[in-house]
Amino acid sequence: MGLTAVVASTAEEVSAATTPSVPVGLASGGIFAAVALVIVLVYVDLLDASDIEHEGLRRLLVATILPLLLTFGVIVLYESLSVV
Numbered sequence: 761m762g763l764t765a766v767v768a769s770t771a772e773e774v775s776a777a778t779t780p781s782v783p784v785g786l787a788s789g790g791i792f793a794a795v796a797l798v799i800v801l802v803y804v805d806l807l808d809a810s811d812i813e814h815e816g817l818r819r820l821l822v823a824t825i826l827p828l829l830l831t832f833g834v835i836v837l838y839e840s841l842s843v844v
Contacts, residue, residue: 790835797828 804821807814 790832793828793831793835797825797832800824800828 800821804818804825807818807821
């Protein structure tokens with residue numbers, strides 16, 4: 761095996777090791793979903809601690825939490841399956 765074959769083989773191995781397994785858009789969307797979910801959950805917790813009743817706002821926040829939670833769950837599932 762020549763030197764150029766060894767160098768090419770090593771370059772392919774390094775390239776395969778550093779190539780991300782997640783598409784670029786999914787990673788940034790996952791970060792947005794996780795941060796948005798945390799912010800909305802904190803806001804709902806603060807709203808529950810408030811003395812003033814905001815039933816309409818609370819319903820809106822719960823309706824916002826459900827799709828974010830589903831998105832977060834799908835991202836975690838995708839990442840878990842991509843490791844295996």
